[in-house]
Amino acid sequence: MRVGIGYDLHGFVEGRPLVLGGVEVPYPRGLRGHSDADVLTHAVIDALLGAAALGTIGEHFPDTDPRYAGVSSLVLLDETVRLVAEAGYLVVNVDSVITAQEPRLHLGTMAQTLAGRLGVEASSVGVKATSPEGLGAMGRREGIAAQAVALLETRE
Ligand code: MG
Numbered sequence: 141m142r143v144g145i146g147y148d149l150h151g152f153v154e155g156r157p158l159v160l161g162g163v164e165v166p167y168p169r170g171l172r173g174h175s176d177a178d179v180l181t182h183a184v185i186d187a188l189l190g191a192a193a194l195g196t197i198g199e200h201f202p203d204t205d206p207r208y209a210g211v212s213s214l215v216l217l218d219e220t221v222r223l224v225a226e227a228g229y230l231v232v233n234v235d236s237v238i239t240a241q242e243p244r245l246h247l248g249t250m251a252q253t254l255a256g257r258l259g260v261e262a263s264s265v266g267v268k269a270t271s272p273e274g275l276g277a278m279g280r281r282e283g284i285a286a287q288a289v290a291l292l293e294t295r296e
Contacts, residue, residue, distance in 0.1 A: 142229065142292045144191025146183040151283035160238065160284070161250025161267055162214045162257070167243045171284060174203035178213035180238055180267070180286040184254060185213070185220045187234065187290035192227045217257045229292040231258050235266035236288035239278045245269050 156170025161180045171177035185197045194200075200223070201208050201216050208216070224231065234254065238245065247267040255265040272279040 142191045144187040144290045146186030146288045148179045148182040149283060149285040150177045150179045162253040163249050165243060175208050175211045175213050179284050180236060181213035181217055183236060183286040183288040184234055185217055187288040188220050188224050191290045191292045192224045192229050194223055194227060214257055221258060228295050230295050231260050232291040232293050233264040234288060234290045236286060238269040239272050239285040241272055241279050241281050
């Protein structure tokens with residue numbers, strides 16, 4: 141068994157859709173980034189890579205690579221799952237927390253979407269959200285942060 145942790149933070153920007161856990165969330169602003177800036181999926185990817193000691197999201201999907209411009213982070217997650225499997229691991233479960241002052245989020249849809257890409261049951265993916273209570277950058281609605289942990293087991 142191997143555990144990994146991931147953390148990510150993106151600032152809001154005008155004129156982009158807000159995508160969290162592969163789900164488009166109705167909101168006037170999106171997140172700034174090279175890909176679709178899906179902060180939750182990025183945290184999950186780094187947790188998976190960390191658990192398998194496979195480096196970081198920035199190493200595998202550099203923001204200087206035009207192939208990843210505007211790409212859905214679910215595509216990056218698919219590739220991460222492939223790398224993790226190739227290294228000899230299966231995903232046991234993932235848990236995560238989004239820190240956002242707003243908007244209201246449909247966490248179950250995100251968990252189902254991520255579980256589908258991870259190849260696990262929806263009950264093996266946790267997506268939670270916490271309000272920063274108006275404190276700090278997230279509290280000022282400057283962006284959204286996400287943390288994730290992933291547990292892997294060796295394939296038989
Ligand atoms: Mg990111």
